[in-house]
Amino acid sequence: MEQHTCPICGRAFPVVPRRATFPFCSPRCKMVDLGNWLDGAYRIPAQDDELFSENTGDGRTDQDGHDSSGG
Numbered sequence: 001m002e003q004h005t006c007p008i009c010g011r012a013f014p015v016v017p018r019r020a021t022f023p024f025c026s027p028r029c030k031m032v033d034l035g036n037w038l039d040g041a042y043r044i045p046a047q048d049d050e051l052f053s054e055n056t057g058d059g060r061t062d063q064d065g066h067d068s069s070g071g
């Protein structure tokens with residue numbers, strides 16, 4: 001039986017064709033991975049955008065309803 005190593009917890013588990021949690025060993029590890037990439041995907045790296053920020057005055061309004069609270 002083929003075995004796969006869980007990328008989250010590193011546990012070796014038998015590969016099941018219809019396993020919904022593949023390539024993770026358990027739904028828990030799948031959720032952990034999902035949370036990891038979600039946390040990184042929606043997090044924009046801090047950069048100096050002032051150089052690219054110009055007031056063109058084209059009447060465009062950038063709505064930024066970003067409200068970070070807690071963590």
Ligand SMILES: [Zn+2]
Pocket residue numbers: 006007008009010011024025026029
């Ligand atoms: Zn795992």
